[in-house]
Amino acid sequence: MPIPMSAPKIVNVAVGILMRPDGQVLLGQRPAGKPYEGWWEFPGGKFEPGEDAAQAAVRELEEELDIHVLASQPWVVREHVYEHAHVRLHFRRVTAWEGEPRGREGQQLAWRALDAIDVEPLLPASLDPIRWLSLPAVYAISDASARGIDEWLQCLERWLEGKGLESAGGSCAAPSRLLLLREPDMGPASFDRLFNGVLERVQGRDVRLMVSSRHPETYAQLAAEKTRGGIHLTGDDLHTSARDPRTAIEYLQVNYPMVAASCHSAEDLRLAGLLKLDLAVCGPVLPTQSHPGRAGLGWEGLTRMIEQTPVPVYALGGLNPAHLDDARQAGAQGVAMQRGVW
Numbered sequence: 001m002p003i004p005m006s007a008p009k010i011v012n013v014a015v016g017i018l019m020r021p022d023g024q025v026l027l028g029q030r031p032a033g034k035p036y037e038g039w040w041e042f043p044g045g046k047f048e049p050g051e052d053a054a055q056a057a058v059r060e061l062e063e064e065l066d067i068h069v070l071a072s073q074p075w076v077v078r079e080h081v082y083e084h085a086h087v088r089l090h091f092r093r094v095t096a097w098e099g100e101p102r103g104r105e106g107q108q109l110a111w112r113a114l115d116a117i118d119v120e121p122l123l124p125a126s127l128d129p130i131r132w133l134s135l136p137a138v139y140a141i142s143d144a145s146a147r148g149i150d151e152w153l154q155c156l157e158r159w160l161e162g163k164g165l166e167s168a169g170g171s172c173a174a175p176s177r178l179l180l181l182r183e184p185d186m187g188p189a190s191f192d193r194l195f196n197g198v199l200e201r202v203q204g205r206d207v208r209l210m211v212s213s214r215h216p217e218t219y220a221q222l223a224a225e226k227t228r229g230g231i232h233l234t235g236d237d238l239h240t241s242a243r244d245p246r247t248a249i250e251y252l253q254v255n256y257p258m259v260a261a262s263c264h265s266a267e268d269l270r271l272a273g274l275l276k277l278d279l280a281v282c283g284p285v286l287p288t289q290s291h292p293g294r295a296g297l298g299w300e301g302l303t304r305m306i307e308q309t310p311v312p313v314y315a316l317g318g319l320n321p322a323h324l325d326d327a328r329q330a331g332a333q334g335v336a337m338q339r340g341v342w
Helices: 053-065 124-132 149-160 188-202 217-227 235-242 245-255 266-274 298-306 321-329
Strands: 010-018 025-029 044-046 068-081 086-098 109-112 138-141 177-181 207-212 230-233 258-263 279-282 313-316 334-337
Touching: 010 025, 010 053, 010 068, 025 053, 044 053, 053 068, 053 086, 068 124, 086 124, 149 177, 149 188, 177 188, 188 207, 188 217, 207 217, 207 258, 217 230, 230 235, 230 245, 235 245, 235 258, 235 266, 258 266, 266 279, 266 298, 279 298, 298 321, 313 321, 321 334
Parallel strands: 010 086, 138 177, 138 334, 177 207, 207 230, 230 258, 258 279, 279 313, 313 334
Antiparallel strands: 010 044, 025 109, 068 086
């Protein structure tokens, strides 16, 4: 009688992404004697019995780097299968600490800007998070149907010049910007005029333009070609794509530098991870003008929904830049806003 194979044990690992105000992050080289010695990664280590991710991160970073963590926020949770272990990596963004990091285990350390990481080789599980850390704090959503195309394009010009967006303690300032053309009720001719007006204004700037999948795909393809943006899947299109994930992944990765989705449940977020998407939007967090009388998730509800998310999440619904800290404490990348931007 064959003996059933037991499922491989998943090892929970806390990963600390130390982020300096100048945008540089800390990487460490795995010391001799450990698996993948000489490879570079974000510092961290295994949970001890009874620890959660925050507690494990504090202990591991003190043991490895001789620092004491003062402030960190949950971010994404990724699984990766190495030859020696199946790990579940709980990434946390560390924004404040006491002490100057040093390699207590003899490991080399390196501070690097996200666009100038020259240490190698990098552990495979670090590659997507490094790319995602460059995502801005705000995902702006167009509001042209409500304001009118011409008026909204003027708002867009002010936004591109850095005007009209409230400061959130400096946290919203980012060299890159992310813009979604959603406009679910706009007719084809009007959307065509809007799209061309937006493309004319954002080309040559560090703006990634995303287009909702409810519109003809040629617009998203042009946004991908001209701005390194891409397509934002509706909830229905997310589920349709997930019916044949292998085909969908190949198609999306070939055609789009960036793919996003609207998610309304932990299952939706699981599908976003299955399809290897770059980001998701979740909400509504707070009551909104567009859905009066409908209660939002609240910050605790959002935290529960995204606590195991495999992709960066933007909180959505009734938010403005002042909510950025709340969103990040809940584990979000930032906030997605419509009225709060323009």
